[in-house]
Amino acid sequence: MKISPNARASAAQILFAVMEDGVSLGDVIKPSLPDRALVQQLCYGCLRSYFLLSSLLQPLLSKSIKKKDRILHYLLLVGIYQIRDLNIPNHAAVSETVAAVNIINKSWAKGLVNAVLRNYLRQQDDLVTRENEEVLFNHPQWLIDKIKLNFPLHWQAILKANSERAPMCLRVNARLCQRDDYISLLQQHDIHATPHPIVDSAIVLDAPCDVKQLPGFYDGLVSVQDASAQYCGFLLPLADSSAVLDACSAPGGKACHLLERFTDLRLTAIDISEIRNKLTQENLSRLQLSAQLLSADACDLDTWWDGERFDGILLDAPCSATGVIRRHPDIKFLRRENDFKALANTQLNLLQHVWQTLKPGGHLLFATCSIMSEENDGVIEKFLQQQSSAMLITLKLNIGHATKHGWQILPGEEDMDGFYYCLFQHECQ
Numbered sequence: 001m002k003i004s005p006n007a008r009a010s011a012a013q014i015l016f017a018v019m020e021d022g023v024s025l026g027d028v029i030k031p032s033l034p035d036r037a038l039v040q041q042l043c044y045g046c047l048r049s050y051f052l053l054s055s056l057l058q059p060l061l062s063k064s065i066k067k068k069d070r071i072l073h074y075l076l077l078v079g080i081y082q083i084r085d086l087n088i089p090n091h092a093a094v095s096e097t098v099a100a101v102n103i104i105n106k107s108w109a110k111g112l113v114n115a116v117l118r119n120y121l122r123q124q125d126d127l128v129t130r131e132n133e134e135v136l137f138n139h140p141q142w143l144i145d146k147i148k149l150n151f152p153l154h155w156q157a158i159l160k161a162n163s164e165r166a167p168m169c170l171r172v173n174a175r176l177c178q179r180d181d182y183i184s185l186l187q188q189h190d191i192h193a194t195p196h197p198i199v200d201s202a203i204v205l206d207a208p209c210d211v212k213q214l215p216g217f218y219d220g221l222v223s224v225q226d227a228s229a230q231y232c233g234f235l236l237p238l239a240d241s242s243a244v245l246d247a248c249s250a251p252g253g254k255a256c257h258l259l260e261r262f263t264d265l266r267l268t269a270i271d272i273s274e275i276r277n278k279l280t281q282e283n284l285s286r287l288q289l290s291a292q293l294l295s296a297d298a299c300d301l302d303t304w305w306d307g308e309r310f311d312g313i314l315l316d317a318p319c320s321a322t323g324v325i326r327r328h329p330d331i332k333f334l335r336r337e338n339d340f341k342a343l344a345n346t347q348l349n350l351l352q353h354v355w356q357t358l359k360p361g362g363h364l365l366f367a368t369c370s371i372m373s374e375e376n377d378g379v380i381e382k383f384l385q386q387q388s389s390a391m392l393i394t395l396k397l398n399i400g401h402a403t404k405h406g407w408q409i410l411p412g413e414e415d416m417d418g419f420y421y422c423l424f425q426h427e428c429q
Ligand SMILES: C[S@@+](CC[C@H](N)C(=O)[O-])C[C@H]1O[C@@H](n2cnc3c(N)ncnc32)[C@H](O)[C@@H]1O
Pocket: 247, 248, 249, 250, 251, 252, 253, 254, 255, 270, 271, 272, 273, 276, 296, 297, 298, 299, 316, 317, 318, 319, 350
């Protein structure tokens, strides 16, 4: 995809790619993108408030935008979002957005974009938006309904949290420094942060920053990771020198955390994606850690397993990512209602296969960043019906909710991402 160097035009092109072609934001907003910070802010902001912005735009258009000109819809959302939510002077927001029409090859629409944005400026206090749930909560209705069904008591809090910006959270490398010392180091660099109240390795920054600004980042002192993902590293009972499998490991966040916590861990880190494994290798190198890194389908035991059983297994399974919508607002639009069944089947298949590689007495932690029970407890239910050697260990965390088989943190609770955890022990023979 060719993205222009003009921030408003880029944002419109990226929104078009996400909404019309199903491309993920992470695949297009690369570090090398010109004016990346602003483009990212425009895209994330427009997706977080998509239904509200569209509803504000609608009465300003005398006729609907033709399908072949659909990119103008996204450019106008970018324009309204800047006026409404960003600290950009109105005249600059309008003129820069109008200038972007040339870049997206819609020069004929200069007058239209100018008129709509100026009308918005004039009428913004009186515009009446539709009062439906999509507009109120900025999620597609099917997803609102699904979250309601899963969490009849918490659905509104979840939808609200999904529309907030997530904090930047760091994991301190326990091998190299103490959390309080790193917070002091940050302070010396004018970066203000607090210890996470629940997760011992986590630090929450008052404001996000570029990792380049973090002291010692390239020497491995810290990594960027949400506190709920860091929780995984504390839930799997391990000892120094244990043989551990991380069955879905890329980009290596949790694998590195385990290596930071336990010395001489013999870690096998598998991922099906060779490209994502390169990211794991980069993280291992930066943090001065090592693991056996394999590109393989974890279900295909013949291709990677030598028959030696593991003391512990982490299965951080591919999932709907419905717990991390606040960090990835494109998920609301990329997910489809019928994705969940296939994801649950994939998770069950992974669980059934990697279970065979666990020692009697060993532990397996199943985790997802999903909040949907058909992926989480639903998968565990089926697994337990088939696998008599699997014993559930009751988890009790300091935040979140017990579920039938595991534990669920909901998005926004203690400002954490949504995460599900379930711990098993292999019956001793
Ligand atoms: C939730 S992500 C893992 C995140 C990782 N544990 C971390 O903390 O950085 C799920 C990963 O599973 C991988 N995956 C999906 N199917 C797989 C399979 N059959 N075998 C191995 N890896 C798989 C994906 O490529 C993806 O990197």
